Amino acid sequence: MAANEHGTRAPPRETLDELLQRELFERLPFSLTVIDPELNVVRANSHFEAYFGDWRGRKCYQVYRDRRDVCSACPALLTFRDGHARVADETGRERDGRISHYVTHLAPLADRAGNVRYVVQMTRDVTETSRFQREHDILFDRVPCYITVINRNFRIIRTNEKFRDTFGRGRGGFCYQYYKRRAEPCERCPAALTFADGAEHVAEMVGVTTGGDEAWYVVTTAPLSRGRRGVEHVIEIAADVTDVKKLENEKLEAERLAAVGQTVAGLAHTIKNLLMGLEGGMYMVDTGLKRDDRGRISRGWDVLQRNFDKTTMLVREFLSFAKGRVPELTPVDPARVLRDIHDFYADTAREQGVELTVDADPGIEPLPLDPDGIEACLTNLLSNGIDAALLRERGGGKVVMRAREQDGEVSFEVEDNGVGIAPEIKHKIFTTFFTTKGGGGTGLGLLTTRKIVQEHGGEIEMESTPGEGSTFRITLYRSRLNKLAREEVRDRDGRKG
Amino acid sequence: MGNGNKTILVVDDEQDIVDYLRSLFEDNGYEVLVAWDGAEAERLTRERRPDLITLDITMPKESGVKAYKDLKRDPELGAIPILIVTGYGDPQLETFISTRRTAPPPEGYFEKPIDRDELLAKVSELIG
Numbered sequence: 001m002a003a004n005e006h007g008t009r010a011p012p013r014e015t016l017d018e019l020l021q022r023e024l025f026e027r028l029p030f031s032l033t034v035i036d037p038e039l040n041v042v043r044a045n046s047h048f049e050a051y052f053g054d055w056r057g058r059k060c061y062q063v064y065r066d067r068r069d070v071c072s073a074c075p076a077l078l079t080f081r082d083g084h085a086r087v088a089d090e091t092g093r094e095r096d097g098r099i100s101h102y103v104t105h106l107a108p109l110a111d112r113a114g115n116v117r118y119v120v121q122m123t124r125d126v127t128e129t130s131r132f133q134r135e136h137d138i139l140f141d142r143v144p145c146y147i148t149v150i151n152r153n154f155r156i157i158r159t160n161e162k163f164r165d166t167f168g169r170g171r172g173g174f175c176y177q178y179y180k181r182r183a184e185p186c187e188r189c190p191a192a193l194t195f196a197d198g199a200e201h202v203a204e205m206v207g208v209t210t211g212g213d214e215a216w217y218v219v220t221t222a223p224l225s226r227g228r229r230g231v232e233h234v235i236e237i238a239a240d241v242t243d244v245k246k247l248e249n250e251k252l253e254a255e256r257l258a259a260v261g262q263t264v265a266g267l268a269h270t271i272k273n274l275l276m277g278l279e280g281g282m283y284m285v286d287t288g289l290k291r292d293d294r295g296r297i298s299r300g301w302d303v304l305q306r307n308f309d310k311t312t313m314l315v316r317e318f319l320s321f322a323k324g325r326v327p328e329l330t331p332v333d334p335a336r337v338l339r340d341i342h343d344f345y346a347d348t349a350r351e352q353g354v355e356l357t358v359d360a361d362p363g364i365e366p367l368p369l370d371p372d373g374i375e376a377c378l379t380n381l382l383s384n385g386i387d388a389a390l391l392r393e394r395g396g397g398k399v400v401m402r403a404r405e406q407d408g409e410v411s412f413e414v415e416d417n418g419v420g421i422a423p424e425i426k427h428k429i430f431t432t433f434f435t436t437k438g439g440g441g442t443g444l445g446l447l448t449t450r451k452i453v454q455e456h457g458g459e460i461e462m463e464s465t466p467g468e469g470s471t472f473r474i475t476l477y478r479s480r481l482n483k484l485a486r487e488e489v490r491d492r493d494g495r496k497g
Numbered sequence: 498m499g500n501g502n503k504t505i506l507v508v509d510d511e512q513d514i515v516d517y518l519r520s521l522f523e524d525n526g527y528e529v530l531v532a533w534d535g536a537e538a539e540r541l542t543r544e545r546r547p548d549l550i551t552l553d554i555t556m557p558k559e560s561g562v563k564a565y566k567d568l569k570r571d572p573e574l575g576a577i578p579i580l581i582v583t584g585y586g587d588p589q590l591e592t593f594i595s596t597r598r599t600a601p602p603p604e605g606y607f608e609k610p611i612d613r614d615e616l617l618a619k620v621s622e623l624i625g
Contacts, residue, residue: 269555273511276609280517283613287524296520303513422560 031102031123034109035060037080039070042118051094051125060121064092076119079106083116090123101130146217146238149224150175152195154185157233167210175236179207179217191234194221198231204479205238216245252454266447270314277307317444327370327455329485334367334403334410335360341378342401345386354389354397356382364405367478368485373452374412380445381414381472388418388470408478413471420466429462449474457484503624504528506547508538508564509582510556514609518551518582525617535564542574548624551607554583569600578604578623582611 014022025032031048033041033055041055041063049055052063060076061067070077075088085107094100102123109118140147141161148170149158156178159170167178175191176182185192190201200222207215217238224233284300287293338358349356382399389397402413421429429446453460457480464470505527507518519529530547532538534556542550550568554561561583568574581603605619 272609273514276517276611277511277513279610279613280513280520283517284520287520299516303516307513 028122030125031121033060033063033121033123034118035076035121036118037116039074039076048123051100052092064090066093075104075106076121079108079119080116083108083110083114100125100127102126143237144239146179146236146240148175148178148236148238149233150191150236151233152229152231154189154191179205179215179238181208190219190221191236194223194234195231198223198226204241206483215240215242217241252457255454267318274307274311274314277303277310281305281307314444317448327373327452327484329368329370329481329488331366332369332371332374334364334405334412335362337371337374337378338401338403338412341375341382345379345382349386349399352386352390352397353395354386354399356386357398357400358402359400360403361405364403364410367410367476368481369456369476370452373455377449377452377474378412378414380449381474384445384472385414385416385418385470388420389416391419392417405478410476410478412474412476415469415471417469420468421462421464421470422466426462426464456481502528503549504530504545504547505620505624506530506532506538506541506545506550508532508535508550508556508561509553510534511553514553521613521617522620525620527620535561538564539567542568542577546574547577549620550577550579551582552579552603554581565603566600575601580605580607580616580619580623582607582616583609 025043025045026047028045029047031051032043032045033048034043036042039059039061041058041060044055055063059070061069061071061074065071075086078084079086085105088104088106090102090104092100092102102125104124105122107120107122108116109120110116143160144162145160146163146166147160148156148163150156154174154176156170156173156175159167163170163178170178174185176184176186176189180186186205188203190203190205193199193201200220202218202220205217205219207217209215218241219239220237221234222237223231224235226232281300281303284303285297286300288296288298288300335358338360342356342358346356378401382401385399386397389399397416397418399414399416402411402415404411404413450460453474453476456476458474458476460472460474462470462472503526505522507515507522507529508531509515509518510533515531515533519531522529530541530545532541538550538552538561541547552561552565561581565579565581568577568579604623607616607619
């Protein structure tokens, strides 16, 4: 042996076996104990001692669990008996009294004759991990949504508690069986999209409850795990929005009834005006006859004639408004409708000094609409826009018709740079027989437009600045239109049957 | 009729109704001014000081309600009697106008189609 610079003798160089024997036990980053068949702890590393305290002369169950008797189903005894290594999930008490969760690997130490003399226990603290796991489980089970994890065949491999409470076990079945009572995957399935592109998708789906009622879900799908074939598992989160839908429908119905009431009031108003006009005409004819004033008689007769014509127009338009036509939905190209209307009216508008343009997003897919109905709406709005633009004091009237689509919402806009609408009458324009055109209008145009839009499940709104112009916007929802179209087909088929 | 130079301002946006009221009042010896909306009604009232106003409620640009409140709250013009002549048969309108704390109630309220004799009787009662 060489002496070092201080002249003292270096200790003899140890072999790998010796090093392992001395160091390994201490260096491993988890608790190690060796126990004998009587479950006495005969060796332990300092990692263990730091966690569980003094072990000398104590049984393993005393140290690990603070128990007086051996644990039931003690895995160490099993290993002593059968010589097999095993893994056990354990809950124990640390020296500071804290409950901790750990995973213990048990390995037999057998002599050459095959007798298990000792068992080595390697224990890893998983308290943090299991806390996260518990939190995750609570979150997964208790969120107020149905959660399923599905594989590429749409087979359910995991469900949350809310799902199981409502639909039963789920696991092994298919999502479309549970949500929709279907025997095959749904059209426009958001999970299929997520499997295809790995992105998150959201869709509004109509399902069927176990009781056979209609249920509405907003379904969000996201990729969960990826493999060689791409996304292997998708998590589907379905929020039941049936109550919200019901409220929405009730609101629509209430609005419809309110509109009926306002319609009747508006009709009475218009008729009263007509009656007053007729009465004025009669007065003129009457007094003209008495005074033998032919000019007065003639003026009175004109008034009678005009109010008669107005009455005829009102009755005709009212009948068309009141007919309660069910929209007949066929796929309509929004841009095409706007172009057709433009081509029909552009020349007349130009002659009056109003420029008409169309600005439609390219690539809006056709959507199910009643072609006559939607054309009537847009023509009404256009006609109003042109009238408003004509009232500009400085000329240069313009009307733009637009079509846009975003997130399944298709909007039509008619914007004019006309006189605008005074704030105090804004709220009336859709709900009453409202006209500012004197004898030129019946006040039914916007009422009819709103009615048709509502029949399509859509909304109409208006923004206006007096002196600068107005924009009317019709918003239609692809999902609702598709549903209406499906119902229409069902009704038609039903009638055939 | 002995009402001399009394002037009535007729406020309405319907040509036929204006013609009717104009003839009716002129036939009964009144002078008639016409305004087609609330804003014009206010302007003409300030300029010409009519003896009485008949006012429609639903009109474009400025409604009759605003003109009514402006005129009734004006210390110089508030005394001019206003008869509401409207086809808007909604009783809420009357309630609205007569219960507003901000303006006194109208001198009369007539629904279209009007009772001619009743209207003339009211006008005569108010301005002779």
